Amino acid sequence: MGLDNLFSILNILLVIGIAALAILLILKLEKLKQLQATNQGLKKSLNEMDEQAKLILRTDIELNKAQEELDKKITSLYALQRMSRAISSTLEENKIFKIIESTGIEDFGFEKSCAFLWDPVKKAFLQQANIGYSQAELETIQSYLKENQEAYLELLSSKKTVSSLSLSQEEKSKINKVFNVISFVISSVSPIGGSRGFLFMGTTDINMAISEGDEEMVTVLAHQIGQAIDNARLFEKTWHTQQQLERKVEERTHDLTKALEEVQMISKRKTDFVSAVSHELRTPLTSIKGYASILLAGKLGGIPPEVQERLEKINSHSDELTHFVNDLLDIARIEAGRMNMKKETFDLEELLRRVLDLLAGQLKEKNIALSYTIPKEANAVFADRGQLNRVFINLIGNALKFTPQGGKINIYAKISGNAVQIDISDTGCGMPHEAQQQIFEEFYRVDNTINQEAKGTGLGLSLVKHIIEAHQGKIWVKSTVGSGSTFSFTLPLPA
Amino acid sequence: MNTIMQKSVLEIGTGASKNRDCLQAVHEAISQAKTNLGKETAGLAIVFATIEFARPVVAKIIANLLGPTPVIGASSAAVISNQGIWKNGIVIMLVNFPEEIFVNHAFVKDMDQKGGVAGGLELAEKLLSGFAGKQRDLSVIFSDGIIKEKKGLITGLQEKLGRSFPVVGASASDNFHFSKTFVYANQEVFNNGACGLLFGGRVNFGLGIKHGWKTLGKPRYITKAVDNTVYEIDGKPAADTYQQYLGFDLPRLKTELKRISIFYPLGITLAGEKECLLRNIIAIGDDGSCVCQGDVPVNSQVRLMIGTKESALSATKQALDQAKEQLKNCQTHFALLFNSASRLMLLGRDANRELEIVKESLGENTPVIGLYTFGEQAPLTAAGYHGISYFHSQTFTILGIGTKN
Incomplete structure (x- = not known):
């Protein structure tokens, strides 16, 4: 009994134990199930994240490529800007390529470069720049260019850019071999005038793939070089022209100086001659006039009327000749700088009134109305009173001579700059344009009926011009045939 | 192998040139370095130059101009100095170490024929010559960046030198042709080899290495x-x-x-x-x-x-902080930068930003020279790696040198 009870109790405990274990197992299984579900969830999430990682990576590689290309372009642009600035700052053709050599091309992504220009005389491509090539390599390139001259000349004519990107595999391989590179760009250098050439840039970097951007960059640089060559050549041409011009001007100046010296020498001789002759003439003239006056005065006894008439002619002709000789002497003196101008400040109107008094008879005789206007501010002049008197007598005398009966003469003074300008206008016959150019020359007389009839030496206006110029003034004439003339001259104002 | 002459204080003079005429550039850079050092000779010259300088005549001229000064260095895709980052150029650092710092230099040739480990063992043996009884602190190695046995070189080196101190290295680079890279050792420049330095005594250094890739x-x-x-x-x-x-x-x-x-x-x-x-x-x-x-x-x-430019530049900052942290309060006398050539390509025009970060962190006037590498060698930070130097890629590695207080 006791044993049975014990077994019963043990059985109950066993059942309870088994039941507990079963519950525990169920709970564990449930937990495992949950863990498995969590694990599955985590695996799923991990796989999802891995898929997202793939997306990130694919986007990232594209972004990196874009960034690389952008970096490359920016670096190239900076390099292009630096090189362009350096190239455009020189006006010597042989320095342009030296600048490329010294500035370097690494920032363009290349490490080898050379440039050649076609010489039409030597019929060969001449090397201008070299970066990264040995002499032996350059010789290989030169002989290749000689063999393929036509192809390269065609490239220059087309002004194209070719590269590893655009050429066929065969052409590419050939160039790669000759120029010892893996990728390259060749762009024509085409200045508007003169010989053309090409710029080569290459790299041995197997990882550098030539892009359209590289082509563009090298093309722009080659274009800049072309423009710089144009500028240099234009400057050279202009400089040579200027040098030639300067030489010509120098030669011409030398010739002119020599001619002027000769003219001055001749003029001096003429002045000396005129002066000498005039002096020699004046002495006998004085005697002639003196004797004629004695005879006319009857100091040597009465003279028949025919003789008197002849003597009066001798006397008057002697006066004219003396006047002529005096004018000549004065011109010679002024030209030689021997005439002393006794300059002083005086009243212009007063001087003019005295001159008009002298000419009053002639004005009345020809019934010529003379008027003058001298404003107060233009009344005072600084001049040699005696010489200015001669100027007025000559100019008003001429106006009288060429103005017909009943005509008008007008004298007008005004301030013009730092001088007094005096205009003497008449309503005379006037003179043609060509006469106006020569009217102030010695012995020149306008070819008209009045001059043909009236006497004159052709020295009056020349003397006037000399006197005015000796006063640092100017004289000129404006005239219209049939409408009259206006002679104008200037005189300095008093200080 | 030679034991480098010691001076009482650490003196630095750097020079750089980007003259397109290599020989002229060497003259200019050395002249600058000597002027900055204030002396004609130095205890050590470290040279980094772009690939067009890798010619026997250049190495001979460097040796002639520097006289008895030992020279080590490497070719690079671009050179780094306080003056900038140049894709054509040379940088030279002349150093006189104080008396308490021992430095040996050595080189090994024909690595591919000898095998990496054997080459590393040979280099280590040469570096240890005359170093008996002296505490080893640091080894700096420059190796041909194209050799096959890069791992073997470090393995052989560390097998002989021990792993209680770091071996920091840079694999030379070229202009991304991946055809030939060079190392400089005294009057020679050669490929298929390596050169290095072993420091001992009171050298204090800070090493920072980060890449920034996620x-x-x-x-x-x-x-x-x-x-x-x-x-x-x-x-x-x-x-x-x-x-x-x-x-x-x-x-x-x-x-x-x-x-x-x-x-x-x-x-x-x-x-x-x-x-x-x-x-x-x-x-x-x-x-x-x-x-x-x-x-x-x-x-x-x-x-x-x-990786992105920003993450790479952020890593630069972290590496600088790491190096400065290791140097603690000690002044950084000069710094060597071993920068991955990949970073130069990644950063492109922004490579100069990286140099600005370096200058900002170390100070504008701290002498800095550097090269771009086809791989960097440095130990990992975790203790579990037992000081083994690993081959790294894409990192910005800085080795700042100071003196112990």
Whole structure:
């Protein structure tokens, strides 16, 4: 009994134990199930994240490529800007390529470069720049260019850019071999005038793939070089022209100086001659006039009327000749700088009134109305009173001579700059344009009926011009045939 | 091997030139460095130059101009100095170390023939010559960036030198032709070799190494790999991973390899390390295998990585902070920068921003020179890696040198 009870109790405990274990197992299984579900969830999430990682990576590689290309372009642009600035700052053709050599091309992504220009005389491509090539390599390139001259000349004519990107595999391989590179760009250098050439840039970097951007960059640089060559050549041409011009001007100046010296020498001789002759003439003239006056005065006894008439002619002709000789002497003196101008400040109107008094008879005789206007501010002049008197007598005398009966003469003074300008206008016959150019020359007389009839030496206006110029003034004439003339001259104002 | 002459204080003079005439550039850079040093000779000259300088005549002129000064250096895709980053140029740093710092220099040639480990052992042996009884603090190595046995070199070196101190290195680069890279050693410049320095005494340094690339996508496992070639990831051809993510077929993947290699390297997850160890893919086989720059062990967990300019520059800042933290309150006398050539390509025109960050962090007048590398060598930070130097890719590595207070 006791044993049975014990077994019963043990059985109950066993059942309870088994039941507990079963519950525990169920709970564990449930937990495992949950863990498995969590694990599955985590695996799923991990796989999802891995898929997202793939997306990130694919986007990232594209972004990196874009960034690389952008970096490359920016670096190239900076390099292009630096090189362009350096190239455009020189006006010597042989320095342009030296600048490329010294500035370097690494920032363009290349490490080898050379440039050649076609010489039409030597019929060969001449090397201008070299970066990264040995002499032996350059010789290989030169002989290749000689063999393929036509192809390269065609490239220059087309002004194209070719590269590893655009050429066929065969052409590419050939160039790669000759120029010892893996990728390259060749762009024509085409200045508007003169010989053309090409710029080569290459790299041995197997990882550098030539892009359209590289082509563009090298093309722009080659274009800049072309423009710089144009500028240099234009400057050279202009400089040579200027040098030639300067030489010509120098030669011409030398010739002119020599001619002027000769003219001055001749003029001096003429002045000396005129002066000498005039002096020699004046002495006998004085005697002639003196004797004629004695005879006319009857100091040597009465003279028949025919003789008197002849003597009066001798006397008057002697006066004219003396006047002529005096004018000549004065011109010679002024030209030689021997005439002393006794300059002083005086009243212009007063001087003019005295001159008009002298000419009053002639004005009345020809019934010529003379008027003058001298404003107060233009009344005072600084001049040699005696010489200015001669100027007025000559100019008003001429106006009288060429103005017909009943005509008008007008004298007008005004301030013009730092001088007094005096205009003497008449309503005379006037003179043609060509006469106006020569009217102030010695012995020149306008070819008209009045001059043909009236006497004159052709020295009056020349003397006037000399006197005015000796006063640092100017004289000129404006005239219209049939409408009259206006002679104008200037005189300095008093200080 | 030579033991470098010591001076009582640390003196630095740097010079740089980008003159297109290499010989003229060497004259200019050395003249500047001597002027800045205030002396005609120095205890050590470190030279970094772009590939066109890698000519025997250039190395001879450097040696002639520097007289007895030992020279070590490497070729680079571009050179870094306080004056800027130049794709054509040379930078030279002349250093006189104080008496309490011991420095040995040595080089090894014909690495491919000798084998990486043997080469590393030879270099280590030369570096240790005359170093008996002196505490070893740091080793700096420059190696040809194209040699096959890069891992072996470090392994051999550390086997002999020990792992109680860091070995920091840079693999020389060229102008991205990946054809020949060079190291400079005294009056010679050669490929297929390495040169290095071993520092001892009271040298104080700070090392910072970061890349800034972030993980993307789910983790995967290397299921088949030999040395630096990954054949299978998750049981499928390795290139499949890239094809899936980028949506490219194999030929396009090969065409776009350079960009993919820089922007999306593989990242090996390392326990205890904040950043993954990056591996650039440098070639893709027709069978879909991927050849990496650096070893990839089987069973490694790998992720695809993604980098941006900003993340790369942020890493630069972190590496600088890391180096400064290690230098504690000690003044940085000068710094050497080993910057991945991939970063130069990634940053493009913004590469100068990185130099500005360096100058801002170290001070405008702290002498800095650097090169762009085809790989960097440095230990990992976690203690579990026992001071082993690993081959890194895409990192900005800074080695700041100071003196102990």
